[in-house]
Amino acid sequence: MNKTDIIKNIRDNDHVKVKFALSDIDGILRGKTIHKDKFLEVAQKDIGVCDVVFGWDANDKCYDNSKLTGWHTGYPDARARIDLDTYRTIPWDHSLPFFLADFSSDKGEDLTACPRSLLKRIRKQADGLGYKAIFSQEFEWFNFVGTPNELAESNYNQLTPLTPGMFGYSMLRPTLYSDYFNDLFDMLAKFDVPIEGLHTETGPGVYEAAIRYDEVLAAADKAILFKNGVKEIAYKHGIIASFMAKWNEDLPGCSGHLHQSLWDKETDRNLFLLGTNGDLSETMQSYLAGLLYCLPDILPMYAPTINSYKRLREGAWAPTTMTWGKDNRTTAVRVINGNEESTRLEMRVPGSDSNPYLAMAASLASGLYGIKNKLKLDIKPTVGNAYAQKEAIRLPQNLMDASNNMRKSAIAKELFGEAFVDHFTNTRKWEWREFSKAVTNWELKRYFEII
Known part of the structure; x- marks a missing residue:
């Protein structure tokens, strides 16, 4: 499906919620379940996700040596983008719609610590x-x-x-x-x-x-x-x-x-x-x-x-x-x-x-x-x-x-x-x-x- 069809599919299906997730620095998926109306609002824009996902370790203990984020920044929201091309449904969870997200932008303003954004940049070089x-x-x-x-x-x-x-x-x-x-x-x-x-x-x-x-x-x-x-x-x-x-x-x-x-x-x-x-x-x-x-x-x-x-x-x-x-x-x-x-x-x-x-x-x-x-x-x-x-x-x-x-x-x-x-x-x-x-x-x- 193209992106228009995906959005229409989400809008028209019976599910009222959507899951999305992104990778932290350790390769652990961090995510949210959101109402599908919220998804439709942000699907072609971005959504705020607390940047603490890159400010703590695998056990949620906050780094004290990170320049990117920390108590010194107040852990603000970073702008994540849901990648519509990753659409799939979860067969073991009531076939809920699922997407991956990352912290990259069309303008190249990627979040330094985002692993998926880094791979996208390397892939672009190969391309x-x-x-x-x-x-x-x-x-x-x-x-x-x-x-x-x-x-x-x-x-x-x-x-x-x-x-x-x-x-x-x-x-x-x-x-x-x-x-x-x-x-x-x-x-x-x-x-x-x-x-x-x-x-x-x-x-x-x-x-x-x-x-x-x-x-x-x-x-x-x-x-x-x-x-x-x-x-x-x-x-x-x-x-x-x-x-x-x-x-x-x-x-x-x-x-x-x-x-x-x-x-x-x-x-x-x-x-x-x-x-x-x-x-x-x-x-x-x-x-x-x-x-x-x-x-x-x-x-x-x-x-x-x-x-x-x-x-x-x-x-x-x-x-x-x-x-x-x-x-x-x-x-x-x-x-x-x-x-x-x-x-x-x-x-x-x-x-x-x-x-x-x-x-x-x-x-x-x-x-x-x-x-x-x-x-x-x-x-x-x-x-x-x-x-x-x-x-x-x-x-x-x-x-x-x-x-x-x-x-x-x-x-x-x-x-x-x-x-x-x-x-x-x-x-x-x-x-x-x-x-x-x-x-x-x-x-x-x-x-x-x-x-």
Whole structure:
């Protein structure tokens, strides 16, 4: 439907309310339910949303190091725009109309911290170069029996996985909660978030889903709606879905791999298509070189939490170095050779805790940087185990080091603007400060009695 038809559809349907949501800096959807008359008033204008959504952390604790907003500004309303192109209905919630919003304007007066607006700016750069960026994100996540209240009452450490044991690609385990499994596939498809594949991964109660590919902004929309949609559907079945990168040190972490390719807008041709002898195209080489070159400077956009770095460990199915290889799952970037539709790069650094808008913006901006600067792919492909390559450049191993790298990086500021880098790295430093003052179970067990 075009925008006129969408507005008419909302006006004429029986629903009296509409939901809309936007992404905060952590990739958490924040939103409202409004009367449809209010929606019709603001649909082609803008709507006020308190800018505290970019002034607090994942637990609604206000930053004390944000220049963008805070007690010093009084937390005013920012002007959000509902994107009518994101219209869909929520099949598990009475088919209520739903939209995504962001803080961008036609005049380019975007709110610095808005992740969706940032991705739109990077996408515009690709468009200006004649490229159509095709992306998709796949997620692994753990499922537990219980409710949010039960989870809080147990202090988040007495969890019952949906199924026992390590049983990846099981045809058996999904039958235990088949209604949930089938609802994920079917309801998300009706929500215009089609899943390409859904299966168990190795670990108790863990699933993996690959979302059907799309152009980059729509792909990021689908990824963030997938995460929120899974959690809502899980609630309906008495299940808690966790996209934490590494919830248990003895179990595999949860990835959020990014699949990506560039297509020529004029010819609709995949510019990453390999040669007949498997050689990488020049475009793919420069794009891949950009991904690797920028990676250490923008790592927090892929790995944004304290916990992200618990996943990035050797032998844990997650990369630790600036490496690439053909169909190699131990490297940071995996080259996937297929036909024209399926030839692509897989960025394997992001975990399931990543913000899809920021992770995709990071990848696309890095790849375009490589193309614009005609970077050469000087890093040789990894054959075999990347963890055993001791000469490979290691990625920063914690959020503080990664954030300091990004804050000082001229590359990060060139790609995303100084204002965004300042705000984003301040939020990551806040996260580190909050963690640093916490007394953990590890400390209690290690020091309480014996030290």
